[in-house]
Amino acid sequence: MVKQHPKRITRADVAALAGTSVAVVSYVINNGPRPVAAATRQRVLEAIKQTGYRPNGIARALASGSSxxxxxxxxxxxxxxxxxxxxxxxxxxxxxxxxxxxxxxxxxxxxxxxxxxxxxxxxxxxxxxxxxxxxxxxxxxxxxxxxxxxxxxxxxxxxxxxxxxDERAAARLVTGHLLSHGYRDVGIISGPQEMLNAQDRVNGWRDAMNSYGLAIEANWIFPSPYTREGGYQAACQMLQGDSLPRALFVSNEAQAIGCIRALQEQQIGVPDQLALVCFNGTDQAAFHVPALTCVRQPxxxxxxxxxxxxxxxxxxxxxxxxSHQLQIGESCGCQFSPAQRAEK
Missing domain, CATH: 3.40.50.2300 (Response regulator)
Incomplete structure (x- = not known):
């Protein structure tokens, strides 16, 4: 048995039920360009309601210049x-x-x-x-x-x-907070190297390290996609190295979650054994375990x-x-309170 599809309602159907022309139906739907008597307008509106007619949005966009x-x-x-x-x-x-x-x-x-x-x-x-x-x-x-x-x-x-x-300034801010705890061996999980925002975040991390007179360890820069899987794989790569940084700036929240998972699998506690901050935190950051210290965009x-x-x-x-904000969590080593305010 062939399934019968319902017939599409047109303006002509509305006009027939309302006892008027298709042009008048258009005037009612588009509020012009010609005026329509109140009684006629009401008949058209009732006919639209009874038939379930829906205007063609694309056609209206072409006619009015706005979709x-x-x-x-x-x-x-x-x-x-x-x-x-x-x-x-x-x-x-x-x-x-x-x-x-x-x-x-x-x-x-x-x-x-x-x-x-x-x-x-x-x-x-x-x-x-x-x-x-x-x-x-x-x-x-x-x-x-x-x-x-x-x-x-x-x-x-x-x-x-x-x-x-200003992602470079924001990255410098959150990395600087990490360094304020006294950590000196600080690596970075960055975004893909060809992306401008990844370059900004790496440069902000470098600025913070330079402001403390700290050496940049090229083997502690781990580019990866901005995903949980990317953060997980970057952390696995880091764990295979000869030495581990004491702290990490991670370039987004998803990467941070993946990174922490990889660390937990190796019984490496955050922040006790490896402290961490991240970029682009969301409302979820405060509910992660540990709560993430992060830069948040408004x-x-x-x-x-x-x-x-x-x-x-x-x-x-x-x-x-x-502007951007620094939201304090537990992952950097701070004592965290849910009521703690974000710092600009």
Whole structure:
């Protein structure tokens, strides 16, 4: 037996039930361009309700020049920080009457390109973009004329609007806190070496080490993906070396969780035997065991700023930089209290 699909309701169906023309139905749905008598408007609205008619969003976008949607392209939604940022952007967009279409590239550059093409084809009113690597498809987006805000640092010569945190300064801050405990042999689990934000975090770690007059041990730099698996594998590599650092700066929360798992498997306690701090902490950091000392970015403020930047977009590149905070946990060796305040 062939399954019968329900017939799609059209404006003509609404017009027939309301006893009016298709054009009048369009005027009611779009609030113009011509006025409609109150009684006729009410009949059309009742017909829409009875038929369950839904306007074609893409057609309306083509007609009005606005789709009431933004696109968001992220490298991997499984990253806790990326997920938290996406959540806040979606909530802030809803407050502005907008919907966000989320594209998860899964750390795949080709998939990222496909997502961008798909979102541009859907006539989104703007894009938020955090690329898989340091080669974002900015020229493609600029050629389409679609407003764009990058949620990361990119080359200023690209002349694109950016929302960012000074990641080098933030990395120096949290590494400096680690050094303030008296640790001197400090390594780093970094992000992929080709990524600009990974380079910023490594340079911030170097700045902190240099400020204390400490030597940089090249064999204590462990590049890895920004994932739990990446942190786990980097820690396993570190454990196979001839010597261990006494402390670590880990470049994001997911890596830190993976790293601690690898250390626990070898009965290496954090922070008693190896202290640890990390970048891009989320609300989860305080509930980990041990609670993570981390740099946190003001996600809600960033989401509001990003939405405002996109709505104010006029083709000129804008730069907005937000502050960061140091959140104290147990992983660095501090005595932690859940009520302890974050330090700017």
């Amino acid at each position: 009431k949607t933004y696109g968001l392209v992220v490298p991997n939604i499984s990253n806790p920080f990326v997920a938290a940022m996406a959540h806040e952007l979606i909530q802030e967009a809803l407050k502005k009457g907008m919907v966000i279409l989320l594209g998860d590239a899964g750390d795949d550059r080709q998939r990222e390109l496909e997502l961008i093409h798909s979102l541009l084809n859907r006539q989104v009113d703007g894009l938020f973009y955090n690329s898989v690597d340091r080669h974002p498809y900015i020229e493609l987006i600029k050629a389409s004329g679609t407003p764009l805000v990058m949620l990361e640092r990119v080359d200023p010569q690209l002349q694109v609007s950016m929302l960012r945190v 996600i809600q403020e960033m989401a509001k700023t990003a939405i405002n930047m996109l709505q104010a977009w006029n083709g000129e590149a804008m730069l907005r930089e937000v």
